[in-house]
Amino acid sequence: MNTGEHTTSGERVHDEQSAEGPALTELRRRLDARRARARLNQTQLAKQAGLGRTTVSQALSPRGDAPSVDTVAALAGALKLPVGELLELQRAAAEESGTTTGQEMGPGRPISRWEPHELEVHPAGPGDAASGPAMPAVRALPGYVPREHDRVLDNAVQDAAAGRSRILVLVGTSSTGKTRACWEAVQPLAAKGWRLWHPFDPTRAEAALEHLHNVGPRTVVWLNEAQHYLGDRAAGERIAAAVHRLLVDEERGPVLVLGTLWPEYVAKYTAPPTPGEQDPYSRVRELLAGRTLAVPDAFDAAALATATARAEGGDQLLADALSRARDGGRVAQDLAGAPELLNRYEQASPAARALLEVAMDARRLGVGLHLPQVFLTDAASDYLTDIDYDQLTDDWAERAYAELAKLVHGKQAPLRRTTPRPPRRPSAPTAGADTAAPSSAGPVFRLADYVEQHGRTTRKHLCPPASFWHAAHAHLTHPEEINNLTRAAEDRHRLQWAHHLCSRAANHGDAGALVSLAAMQERAGDRKGVEALYRQAADQGSTAALHRLAEMREEAGDREAAETLARQAADYGSTAALWRLAAMREKTGDHREAAEALYRQAADHGDTHALWRLAEMQEEAGDREAAETLARQAADHGDTAALWRLAAMREKTGDHREAAEALYRQAADHG
Template structure:
């Protein structure tokens, strides 16, 4: 027997050689190449040997992309090989081309993510791993029925960027392996292209009606297109075919609603076509879908991993992925420099610890120093209004770079104590898009906000947590005056932590009296750590009794550091038994330093007991 086929093909040999050499250069075995290309191992093995015959268009396309080879050149070799071996199929009538020759983004699948995670082989944008949901079962059944010879139509209905188009793309992949074609009518307009060529659609074709409102909702051609699609589906001579479409809910409602008595009926044929053939796509991932996405992320899917870290809106994963590229473009290429300044002020606020809801007055006053002198001179009286309007424009998934929001009111059980709940900020508040927040945390990490940011924070922010976080950030960036003013502002709004930090600063500056006053204010606001600070101050001043009283108060409030300090005080006063009891209590509450105190004491005792001495050198009985 001979290894070569009966009909030798130089083009096929060249095709096999180029594929196999590229595989070897990439260091891949056939199993690994199958995984990278999404093909079966048997399919890859046949493509790399002359005995396997001429590989399909889809196989050559996938292998070329996986190996970063020029697709067009290899497809030309494949065509020549098919002609030389006499295996070239007869021309398939009708519009479209093999599914394997389409890129998903050519079919309007939204690009996902940015940066290295979104970069695929050959410069083609990568897709995140796919998570199957309920509607995928309906699509899979329709594709299987079409493969077995029964024409069908499914129109997915869902809001923007919920994964409708991607679901259709995944559904047709089994048909690609069977040599099906795909036709996406769009030139010169979608409606004109569909009406012109629907009569030419041949068997084993997917008709791709993404954003079906452009076809079925067209005022001039919509009803005729619906009639032509219906005729295609029932024509056995032209089947099997599979028609896939997507719609937003508002369009589906308009097309399927019954007309009012006596009124017009502009969508009668469309309504008949869609009856029983629509399937809903949910806005969010349910628990099972989130678990599947998490598993894909854990296995190395960087795009899904990034989306999951940003998902604060109840599983809006696909919207996040679809909106990211446009959000980044809107930040990097704004129409107005002031819009970028507002975004950067918001990014800095979030990364330095300000809460989700950013007051408009704060952002507006923070923005000017983010502008160059030239851009600042171009500001008009209504610059802020225009910039906020620009940033409110939504991208895919109905997310805006900076959107106005309404905080939910806190709802806590009633208590007999005085209500100390912070009042919500006055005036409008805004929320930064999750992706831009994440982007800012990475790209702006080494940057210190300008003076207008700190001034606006001191002027407009009132929540103690926000002020304390910014004070810490200012201190770490050597903006010490702003750190002091922000902490004082937080203290004015009742922050115990701010009083405590100010007390430490006063003590460090040698103002013992001022430090004690501030520490007492912190203690009055419930800061038990301030009691320990006061105890240390009293002990340093020689007031041992006052120090113990304060430390016991802190210990009574559950402060284990206070127990440790009391143990040390008792030890110093010669009350070894009381010291050991307090140290044990501290250790029982998780204070590991107290364990060391106990261990040191036991070590001393073990050395002195043989000599009949206590730790202080006095006689002791065993």
């Protein structure tokens, strides 16, 4: 009988193991085997992993459900087992049982499954000679040298690990080690089972906008080169809002958002808005406030000492970089190939150097990342001296592109041919130049980041020659790129080219170009067809065109049409149209009531300047109570100077000192 009972029990255990599936069986076997080798009972293991005794018992028992991602990560950390491998078993076990776990929820994959170069960490050494299409190159990374910014970054990671969502954007010039710093910082989270999501397909902005709302807890959101997300003209503000919502949503936390930016982009996004003009980065500015971290261009003395010690310990990549960059401390740039890139530019053949300078000028003046070969080639002629131009051979362009395609240290080329990702959906009409399709058919090229930045610095005061503008007019078709070049031509007093470029953008249906073209014709005194251009732009949703049409109708004496157009502009967000129309009525002297009505319409649309003007008008009419009420409304809407100005008006009368003092106090209370 005893033998029979033993056989029945063994069969029951075997059945339970078979039912749970091979992945779950293997997961439990590895956990329990390591527990036994560590001579820990389940209570001791639970304490060491920070878990409950019951949780550990169920995780190891064949009668329990598959353990969760958090449980597996905690047990793996306590037992010093490879977290990534155990999470793969956990995922397979979940698939076997048909259950959904937190690991499947949300975009991304475990940090341990990412390779740093997939996340755009600059490669710094040669790949495996045996690599090929079926076997990607194994790229070495030099030893990491912590610097002062790493301490702040580590604090953010610790906060996230402790359950508090954080965002930090590293700011520095090209190839200073921003992305590598982020990669090193998240490694402690890998041991805790965190995942990482790098949105990039079909474009960075589209991926972020589509999936940010799906991001789950314990996720690193990787926004490297954050200008492609936050600076996107169509989606940047919505992405910033979605990131902010993710950070404050306790049910989806903790999360860690890491990004990188060049200083010029930070300056652009955080600059205070100009009064009366659009504020394209209001949400981005709010998101970045207090959340940026500067990464210096050069290693300081302490970092150089650490790098030297590691080089002496056998790190050949660091040793090579220090042999070239020790004096200036620009070790990170050297590792990424920056000095060699500059050498290639400075030592290039005349034709290759001309192509690089065309690309530098194009990028700094607003052409997108993908530069058409036909544009570069056509623009290069005037960058050459007469002697160099006369010595060009028939195959000069082919030879120059081949020269620039040769890789430098760091697996980079000064100017490389690239293939933009194919569109997977219709692109938005207002998509940014950097995310749009190439400007023309044919091969496109991309300028190396460090060479681009070098050009922005060294060529910022130079005006491109005529061949540049001619090639842009002949070959570029993207309206935003052409508009950028139109403004650049105007700024450099190339007015004929500005007119031709603007006409080209207008012919492609760009509303902004139509407005600019109409304004150019007005300034030149040629009013023929101007109103038709403004109407065409207005039909495409341009508030600036509606605003100008309202002014033109007012000047022509058609006040009813002027007011209708101004109100349309206000409905689309341009309260300045109502303000200007009211000011024009007020100047006539006998239309005070009409002007006041228009100011009130502007105020109803949120224009604080209109509220202040109404307050002035009431004060001038002797209705001080109404004036004070309107000034206080303006202050409540952000115009804190309104109460101050009203107080000054009272003070000037001489007999209203107490009233003025009371208003000054109210202004102080408003900050």
